[in-house]
Amino acid sequence: xxxxxxxxxxxxxxxxxxFKDQKPGTSGLRKTVKQFQVLDYLQSFIQSxxxxxxxxxxxxxxxxxxxxxxxxxxxxxILRMAAANGVGRIIxxxxxxxxxxxxSHLIKKHQALGGIILSASHNAGGPLGDxxxxxxxxxxxPAPESLTDEIFIIxxxxxxxxxxxxxxxxxxxxxxxxxxxMDVEVIDSVKDYAKLMADIFNFEKISALLTSPNxxxxxxxxxxxxxxxxxxxxxxQLGAPEGTxxxxxxxxxxxxxxxxxxxxxxxxxxxxxxxxxNAPDFGAASDGDGDRNMIMGDYFFVTPSDSLAxxxxxxxxxxxxxxxxxxxxxxxxxxxxVDKVAEKLGLNCFExxxxxxxxxxxxxxxxxxxxxxxxFGTGSNHVNEKDGLWAVLFWLNILAEKQDSVEHIVRQHWxxxxxxxxxxxxxxxxxxxxxxxxxxxxxxxxxxxxxxxxNQHTIISADNFTYNDPIDQSVSENQxxxxxxxxxxxxxxxxxxxxxxxxxxxxxxxxxxxxLDQFELDTQEALKSLIQTAELIxxxxxxxxxxxxxxxx
Ligand code: VG1
Ligand code: CO
Numbered sequence: 297x298x299x300x301x302x303x304x305x306x307x308x309x310x311x312x313x314x315f316k317d318q319k320p321g322t323s324g325l326r327k328t329v330k331q332f333q334v335l336d337y338l339q340s341f342i343q344s345x346x347x348x349x350x351x352x353x354x355x356x357x358x359x360x361x362x363x364x365x366x367x368x369x370x371x372x373x374i375l376r377m378a379a380a381n382g383v384g385r386i387i388x389x390x391x392x393x394x395x396x397x398x399x400s401h402l403i404k405k406h407q408a409l410g411g412i413i414l415s416a417s418h419n420a421g422g423p424l425g426d427x428x429x430x431x432x433x434x435x436x437x438p439a440p441e442s443l444t445d446e447i448f449i450i451x452x453x454x455x456x457x458x459x460x461x462x463x464x465x466x467x468x469x470x471x472x473x474x475x476x477x478m479d480v481e482v483i484d485s486v487k488d489y490a491k492l493m494a495d496i497f498n499f500e501k502i503s504a505l506l507t508s509p510n511x512x513x514x515x516x517x518x519x520x521x522x523x524x525x526x527x528x529x530x531x532x533q534l535g536a537p538e539g540t541x542x543x544x545x546x547x548x549x550x551x552x553x554x555x556x557x558x559x560x561x562x563x564x565x566x567x568x569x570x571x572x573x574n575a576p577d578f579g580a581a582s583d584g585d586g587d588r589n590m591i592m593g594d595y596f597f598v599t600p601s602d603s604l605a606x607x608x609x610x611x612x613x614x615x616x617x618x619x620x621x622x623x624x625x626x627x628x629x630x631x632x633x634v635d636k637v638a639e640k641l642g643l644n645c646f647e648x649x650x651x652x653x654x655x656x657x658x659x660x661x662x663x664x665x666x667x668x669x670x671x672f673g674t675g676s677n678h679v680n681e682k683d684g685l686w687a688v689l690f691w692l693n694i695l696a697e698k699q700d701s702v703e704h705i706v707r708q709h710w711x712x713x714x715x716x717x718x719x720x721x722x723x724x725x726x727x728x729x730x731x732x733x734x735x736x737x738x739x740x741x742x743x744x745x746x747x748x749x750x751n752q753h754t755i756i757s758a759d760n761f762t763y764n765d766p767i768d769q770s771v772s773e774n775q776x777x778x779x780x781x782x783x784x785x786x787x788x789x790x791x792x793x794x795x796x797x798x799x800x801x802x803x804x805x806x807x808x809x810x811x812l813d814q815f816e817l818d819t820q821e822a823l824k825s826l827i828q829t830a831e832l833i834x835x836x837x838x839x840x841x842x843x844x845x846x847x848x849x
Contacts (some may be wrong), residue, residue: 305476307380309456312336318344318451320444321793322651324430326416328796329366332427336457342374342412343457344450345431346381348443351409354384358402358432360394360485361414362521362555362585363546364421367392370414370429372464379476380458386478389485391468393546395521395586397675397683398489400436404679405488409434415521415585418556419796422549426796430585437656437680441772486528489685493529496616496678497689501696506536511695513540515688516565516581519547520555525586525685550584557581557590557672557684558849559597570595578695578702582684587652588672589687593702599718601631604668606709607690608637611666613697614690616678621665625658627651628761628776629788629804630670631716640713649763649775650790652682657767670720670804672849714810717822721845722792723801723836731791731799734839738777738789745779745833751825753781779833784808787830801840803830820848 318325318341325341332338346352359374361367371392378386387406389398392414399411416428431439431447439447465473465480473480493499505511515530517523523544530536542564543551554561562581569579569592579592591598598606608624611617623644626634638645646664648654652673658664659677668674673682674690691702698705745758761775776790785807792800805826820827830836837843 305379305460308459308461310336310339310459311456312340312454314452314454315340316452319448320439323417323438323794324413324415324428326419326426326428326794326796329423329425329427332366332370338370338373338429339377339457339459340451340454341429341447342377343381344447344454345412346377347450347454348447349409353382355409356385356387356406357383358387358394358399358406358408358411360389360399361392362395363391363393363548364415364427364550364584365423365425365548366427367414367548368467370427371467373459374412375465375475375480376459376462377457379462379478380460383478385481387481387483388467390470390482391485393485393521393524395489395525396430397587397679397681397686398485398525400432400679400681401489401492403432403434403436407434411436413585416796417585417794418554418583418588419794420550420554421584422552425549432681435656435660435680437659438651438653440653440656440770442770486525489525490529490533492678493686493689494533496614496686497693498615498696499534502689502692503534505692505696506530506534506540511578512576513578513580514565514568514576515541516557516562516579517541517544518553518555518557518562518581518583519543519545519551520582520584520586521546522582522586522685526582529685529689555584557583557588558847560847560849562590565590565592569593578692580688580691582688583672586684587682589674589684590672591687591691591702593706596703596706598702598706599631599670600668600672600674601626601633601670601716601718602706602709603687603691604630604666604674605633605637605713606705607674607687607694608634608641608666609709609713610694614693617665617676622662623658623664625655625664625667627654627669628778629720629790629802630668631718631806632784632786632808633713633716634668636713646766649761649772651793654763654765654772656680657765661767663767670718710812714808715812717807717809717819719805719819719823719827720849721803721805721827722847722849723803723840723842724795724846725798726801726840726842728799730839731801734801734834734836735777735789735791737839738834742777750781750829753783753785756780756782785826787826787833789830789834801836803834803845805830
């Protein structure tokens, strides 16, 4: 260890052996907590982020996390490293809590150089769970691939990091602190974000709805980061009855469940909404770091792809978007429901690879106003990240304006635009080798699939998706196998980039139907033959031995 002094601050330079596996995936670096606790592992990745930022000195950075196990320790380490690396100021959420969209907003508000978000998002937490680091740039958006590639190369060769010795700062108390020469401001985690929401939506109308005796709602914060935000905004500010927010306290292990808002993991909410009698009119949930959302009605589930389409069709009802919206975008595996709306409204509709970072350029260039992913993510140009509570307020604003039920709004939408039956089948924890072999086989044989008939339908297009970014002309290859049939049904295969154990194969299946009466079916039933075709084309059983998926959403 080397020690030097800078303006009376003792900086230690610690020698390390490079870590070769710090490659960020779809959304940041995600590893098990155990891996992050390996000596100098977190430090290596943080130093690599710092080394990739040429204007770091005297800059402002935003820092916070979703409260998961190891959040507090990681924050103290990052603060000491930031001081040693010459950062001017850190704005830190109280108790280390900030949601991903809140960080994105604060970056813009304070013209920060970027933000560090400590979260593994929807992955499980606790000592045996996962931890993660996301980095957002000055635009408030996730680091683009060019930057994450650079950080990875720096980390692979990193031989030292800098840190100062100092006692932990009291991060639970709002206030201004000095750490060496660096300023640390501990701020209210919720206040700025709540104000942003009030500027976007009609809070008066939403409040009238939430306080009406004819309306009830249940929001499941999944013991993750949105608890304090949802309680402050929905209950305290908008007047929803106490108890509207369930599991509102962030816990280091999320109460032992996956903070993943879907029909499998948001069990309590789903049971509440599927009650035979007295189910709430509106149900919603968000994930670990607050950027995902699930929307439900009384005995009714809204697919995220439909949700994006319906939000686009009704954006004119929301004050912030009432003057009209620019284009829209969806990730490639997201259903084409939003395309139909865009077509009718005369809007551009962009198709991007999976991961929010691919929306950033389009948002920055003002090409799009709304965008979303099938993985329970929706957002707009209000921040450069997907935003769970924003989507919930968007729906509440629509409900308040329309005075109609969730189910009826969705059914009317289908009647007008047609319905995209949609499901995703995940095969988790596969051995890397079998997942790779399955994928390579698909990729190698993709051209031979063309013009082949399956269940009376012919494949009219089959490729491995390449994205050409229209703004910076960057090219991203290998973004998923895409198979399209002559009735515009689609099957898509991807390998997940957020897991920490084995490989996860995602199979996305979609069928577009306009003759609704004939097809009023259960989703899995409606998609049955396509699901079988997908299993056959990829020979899932042959390569993995699996006869059914682990998670269906
Ligand atoms: C998943 C989703 C993707 C999402 C990403 C990050 O990635 O499919 O749509 O952007 O998670 O979301 P993958 O590579 O596992 O399919 V979050 O809320 O985990 O930051
Ligand atoms: Co998330």
